[in-house]
Amino acid sequence: MTPGKAAPGTRAATSARDRLLDAAAELFYREGPGIPTDDLCRVAGVSKRSMYQLFDSKDALLAASLEHLAPAVTASVLPAPDTGPGPRARMLYVFERLEEAAGSPGYLGCPYAAAQVALRDPSHTASVVAARVKRRMLDFFRAEAARAGATDPDLLARQLAVVYDGAATRAGIGADDLGGLAVVTASALIDAAGITE
Amino acid sequence: MTPGKAAPGTRAATSARDRLLDAAAELFYREGPGIPTDDLCRVAGVSKRSMYQLFDSKDALLAASLEHLAPAVTASVLPAPDTGPGPRARMLYVFERLEEAAGSPGYLGCPYAAAQVALRDPSHTASVVAARVKRRMLDFFRAEAARAGATDPDLLARQLAVVYDGAATRAGIGADDLGGLAVVTASALIDAAGITE
DNA sequence: CCGACTGTAAACCGATCGGTTTCCTCTGTC
């Protein structure tokens, strides 16, 4: 049976392209950009031939997999656009999701920060994609901070971004197991920014 | 003239071992662990033959270079053991040094966090060395927090470590240029921990 | 039943890399 088919007679459960993107996202995350293309193809159940006619190069696949991952990641860490509670709760929601993810086994930090750190080249296509995602997160914090009436919304947003990346990094390298640390820290900074609600 | 000699007739200015460790520290930092051994040897002015009789493997050289770097790094970021001002100023001193380093061109984040992130393998010898250095920093924060009479010294120490790594990471990937952000954030957390002095 | 097409499996290619070895030059010693 051809891999990727759910059952005989049905259409492909997932396209070769999606399987490749998923496998790439996971393996690049777990093993870093050094993972051989053969491994990616084997896990995805796709031949190298197909991979190279779907993507120009390994680097292009890496960038595409980060791009592909973005909607799911932001959706899982950012609250829905018009969620009930106020901006304070919406900001803290992000850190609750982070703690949740960091607690699960196999957590290795933020995939986008990790990619940028591992690549060490801001001009790399994948780095550009990662930077855009990280930027979106900063924008979210800034918008909420402004809505909440923070003394300096831009400062608070950057502070929260620092806490997010610091907590993710330290959890990812096993230097801390968080356990409320990110939420508590973000909360303290939000308080210090003059937000009471 | 043989590289590494300061002038004819004098003894070697630096040993081949030290030149190798310095070159490794810089190139691993700038290019990541993927840097070829030939490049390391060329920059160090040492033959591969000598390198491999000084170090067992490339990985061993990486670990040794991180170990070699540790005293200088901690000395440059931690205040002298019995510096005049109180614990609050001593903690903030670390973040001032961080901002200073992050402002210089070519800054790519904390070398130890970067190594652990890039290697993605906590059991790697270099990761173990890096973890030890990061741990030393956490211990410094905890000791100072306790001296300062923080409500929860362990919590404050972990918070400051998070801010340190977050600020270093974000500055390293070009997501933020700090400019007081680390100091201001650390200061806010220290205040929130009930330290007035 | 046929030919065009799609995609897999696998051989293949050239380059690169970690690590070893060979050769030779330079140095210091007696």
Next chain:
DNA sequence: GACAGAGGAAACCGATCGGTTTACAGTCGG
């Protein structure tokens, strides 16, 4: 000056990797 040792330059080796190509199996429209 002979000689031993250290170390640099560079060839070399086997493995791996990114990427290409060939060969073949399955599928679909006619």
